[in-house]
Amino acid sequence: MIIGLDVGGTHTDVVLLDKDGLLREIKVHTDELDLFHTVLSGIEQISRGIKPKAIERLVLSTTLTTNLIVQGINPDFGMIVLSGPGIDPEFFRTHEHYYVIGGALDHRGREVTPVDLGGLKKIVKKLRRADIRHVGVVGKFSSRNPVHELQVRDALKKYFRKIFLGHWISGSLNYPRRIATTFLNASVYPIHKNFFEAVQKTLEKHGLQVPIHILKADGGTMSFEASINYPGQTILSGPAASVMGAIPFSGDQEEALVLDIGGTTTDMAVILKRVPVLEPVGIEIAGFKTLIRALKTRSVGLGGDSVVKIMNGKITIGPERKGHAMAFGGPVPTTTDALCVLNMMPEGDAAKAAAGMKMLADELDRPVVETARAVFEHFCAEVVRHARSLVDDINSKPVYTVYEYWEGRQIKPDKILLLGGPAACFVDQIEKVSGVKTMAVPKCAMANALGAAFARTTCEVSLFADTERGIITAPEENYFEKISSAFTREDAQKKALELLEQKARRSGASRDDLEMDILENQQFNMVRGFSAAGRNIRIKAQVRPGLVSGYQVISEKLSKEMAMMNGARQICSKPDGKQD
């Protein structure tokens, strides 16, 4: 059995699944100030009466690290960055205890200037005087060769308890993001570690000795043990959970848009043939641009409870929210109130909702129901407009080779999957406005927890071979070897997949879920003085984000149930009041 748990802003959703389908689903109240208790009570309630041994997998998606970062970090650790020629590293200063030392590598990882160990000593003194226990160390081009970061670590080892190194994070190039990501990892590390250790211990006390998997922003999972050095990867796993929950309902040849319509925002993502589209570099959170791999999602301030106003005779919605809809005691009219007036919502105070719509209707000088209808239609049109702009954005991503340019297939969604509480009410109108087949995901209110439960372990490996220098390296994996000039691109691919499999297994992947892709596969002849001097080979491989094997049964079951219910339409009457 698998438990999937997703902490949301107001509710925490928990599901229990086995091979035959969804066994239990519950919602518990989220206490932002005591996430520990929230998570534990969710697990306890869902597993009540279940033999602990029967639970083989537990996947948690929490807002722990996200909240920390969004609320503002109070860093009590040091950052030491090595500068090379280029933009002044002062521009990337993270906080007070940020020090730049000499030492530079070039784009192939060759040493240009040795590390200034003398300067480092002085910095160590300052950090120690400030009673600092943890340090992050980041070098330019360290993802090509971590030698400088390792030298600095060796020199710091005996003075500090934990040292975070920039090259651990990613094989991608981007020094400022490497600094920011290392900073975030160091920031959330103590709380992340304490939290999950405490969860693990408490569960063990209850006899539940199951490895904890944590959902990442890229929609994959990693084991708690694997997350210790990269706790930042767990930020914004919530949106990822929902997208993963929608995957079973997109076909293996379909290009689907996932729209999660919530109270405050609508979150959007794209799934191509059941594989979610990722951010090209990394996620951005609270002003930090990072190297954290993440699903490409866009969040717009367009939710059921977003403020609806009339400006110059036209309806505008969002982006701000002022509490609940009027139907639920809120202060200003919202789209939820429009749904209420149009008899599309069974809950809520219809009279208060109507009062809200009347405020707008008076300004527009139109009947109340017609106004509600216009608000509803405008909302759907806005959702579709933002979704189109997300697709345009993905399609306008630069490409760097002639092949990619001419092969550059453009994404054209042929399905829209709606998530979120009132999703079902929007199906027909969004389908009409977009011209794209639209459906509400079954159990869409629990899709996030299902997504967490289904998500497989993912990871990535970057490998560089330079036959002129006779080296092959995968710095993230701490892998370095000598190669001969006969080393080929095929050898490099094989090695990358081998390293990837080891890493995935270490992170908790099961053998059945190792669906591996070569993401980047480039080879350049290095020409020096009109003759070939060697080859520069660059390989990137990943375990593709996706669902653990065996999920099909569950999704098929849910789809059937939905068909029996005649889609979601029983919960949402037609806007014009007529029934099919």
Add this chain to the structure above:
Amino acid sequence: MLKARRKTGLIFFPAFDWAIDPTHPEREERLLYTQDQAMEEGLFDIEGLIEFKSQLVLEKDVQRTHFCVPDVSAMMTESHFISAGSAKRIGIAVMEKEIESGFALVRPPGHHAKRVVHGARGFCNVNIEAMMIEYLRFAYGVRKVAIVDTDCHHGDGTQDIYWHDPDTLFISLHQDGRTLYPGTGFPEDMGGPNAAGRTLNIPLPPRTSAEGFLHIIKNVVRPILDEFQPDIVVNSAGQDNHYTDPLTDMNFSAQGYAQLTEILRPDIAVLEGGYSIEGALPYVNLGIILAMAGMDYSKISEPGFDPDKIRQTEQVTRQVERIGETVLKIWKQRDELTEKRRAGKAFEERTNQIYYDTDGIYETQQEKVRICSDCAGALRIDSSSDRGARILAVHIPLHACEKCREIGRQWYDEADPRSYLRVFLQNRPDDEYLTKGLP
């Protein structure tokens, strides 16, 4: 927070899968380390630095500038369409005010491609700056354009295209043609009879360093640009003046290129040559980009950079100053020089011998231009290659007077298609491009 003071656009199209041949200097790997540096610096994350996606040029964009023998598709590879299209996209972004200035970091380059194209010269098939400029003239009504070519090789292709155009100021700084390909570009080459002094060649002695380049940019190029008052300034940004370039013999540096860019303030820069792909390009390109964006570039330097080792000699300094004075004099006397060149003639004819080093083709041109004080003059080129391809190319300039339009038409109509592989008419005022001859 790092922010560009000037909103700057970039198109990066390194064509990682295109090369002239496997060990040619114009190869797949050329912009690899520049891309590595740009990505490692996080350039595309900087607020106000915007990366655009490359675009394609259309056949008509090529025809507006070139006469391709026998046709456009024979002279353009896929990567040429994209490289030229990237320059065009940056041009559009500037005109549409999406950005204040932009840099197309693309390959293949283009500044050796002349108006008539039988093949590749100096690694270039088509002139990507000229196609961009002619598109902007067509689509946005841009008239006066200044092109400053800072590639180490004489921009002979661009010079050829704008030789007769008084609305285009073409200034080329390059290593003295007596010591480097293509062997042209002397001060006395100052443009045709309708545009004398609008082509300015500034050959610099070998081993000129930052001091010499910046002297010329500050004291010659900048004042001339200020006087010419172009609608846009285009920089053909070759980077082979760098002291580590394997094909040339100059002593310029990354800091120098950045300062040059700061003084020149180009609206659009287009990458040309530069073959020190590890020691120079990553740093020079970064310097140019930061300078365009109005950002601090003081911490950029090449590994092992030592200004004392590459300082220019007194003798070089004097030579540079002398050439600067000569060019300024030509510029000041441009109107008299134009008068003198016209000297009551109705037409001027010249013979051009052109060698396509990359493809090994010889071309001979008989060129005839109408002397005209109202426009750039109708132009007729009878061109034969040693491959047996003879064509007739007739160009009616964009702002042609009635008479020149009429003469251009007449040249085209009268030409006997049986004598030529193709007869072309480039009718710019009507944006009409006609061809006669065998299909």
